[in-house]
Amino acid sequence: MDLRQLEYFVAVAEERNFTRAAQRVHISQSGVSAQIRRLEKELGAELFDRSGRSAELTVAGEAALEHARAALAAAGAVGQAVGEVTGLLRGNLGVGMVIGCTVTPLFDALAAFHEAHPGVELSLREDNSDRLVADVRTGSLDLALIGAETEPEGLDSLTIVAEPLVAAVPAGHELDGNAVSLAELAAHPVVCMPSGTGQRAVFDRACAERGAQPTIALQAGAAQAIADLAARGLGVAILSRSMAAEFDELTAVPITDATEPALLALTWRPGAGAAARELVRYCCAAFRISVDQVCRSEVTAR
CATH class of the missing domain: 1.10.10.10 (Winged helix-like DNA-binding domain superfamily/Winged helix DNA-binding domain)
Incomplete structure (x- = not known):
């Protein structure tokens, strides 16, 4: 045998x-x-x-x-x-990335890691954040870059970006140039991320807390698609502030009562293997985050 x-x-x-x-x-x-x-x-x-x-x-x-x-x-x-x-990492490493979010530093980290540790076979999968977190919990994935309301409980996590949502509209729109409340936003059709994504969870929670009931006209998993739909007058785009800033055809309008930030975070299991921990360090370098923050994050999560 x-x-x-x-x-x-x-x-x-x-x-x-x-x-x-x-x-x-x-x-x-x-x-x-x-x-x-x-x-x-x-x-x-x-x-x-x-x-x-x-x-x-x-x-x-x-x-x-x-x-x-x-x-x-x-x-x-x-x-x-x-x-x-011996310092020679081998095996397989499954990495997840929230769908519709092209994050160049993550790709840089994967490339640098692969060059340094060619014995580790990397795989990359896109999905919504809820499923990515579930797969990290079960071990189907070793590490994931997710969008979230908060860092997942029971996992080690490191926030990369925390920023508020904005309403993004084309020039000449009724909301152009003005801050808007969720109640005022509810008078307009909305284009946003689908359920299961961090941005949508933040938006839905803010609306529920304020009693606002916006009409979700269209949903798309990619920021570019949301921006294109909004630019064509099909609804007000709901995006993170930095995402909205990427599209010159739209103006970012602050939402006065949606103050909780949307997070972009790395997450992995406590006690993850050497390859996963090493990739986290490469991600820290690519995102210009101190490795000390990872150590503090691991201690806090446990």
Whole structure:
């Protein structure tokens, strides 16, 4: 029995299909099947019921799966421990980024990290902030750049930007040049981020606290799309102050009673591995944040 056989076994068990498992582990289906047969011969029991269209675990397979996963995790931990001692980071690192938010310093950090630690395979996924936080909690992601009302509880976090929301309108709009309250804003259609994003959560909470009921005319996940829609007169854009400043065709109008800032923050699990902690430090350098703040953040979160 070797780790390769266990890896193939787990892949088939999770995919419930030999073809998909073979694609996942990057070898031929016949190769996966042969290795599984050798493993079954060594164990003296069939691990899969192959009579149906999908590969279903037998009772023996069910009993073996948890132990196979544990063996693979233990083998990975051995490599990680040695890597930490020798300074050679290896493995996989999943990074999340809030959708519609192009943040150049994050890309700079990923590039610098990859150059310094080519043994770590990086993956980057966009999603809304709620799902990114959930995936960091479960370990599906190691680190995420999120938009939020507040830093997530139970996770280590570091705020990159904290700034208020504004209403952004084209020249000549009724609100152009004036501060506006949420009640006044409710008289106009609004274009904003969808639910599950930090900016939307901040906006919805401010409206609820003030009893304002704006009409959400259109939603988009990217600031550029929101700005384009607002510039065409389809609604008042709700954006963070720095986002609104990027669009010359719009004027940022302060919202007098939406004072809570929207956050852009890095978040990761307490006790994250060496690769994740190292990437946090690269992010700090790219965003020009003191590494001491990370240390304080970790202590506070715990």
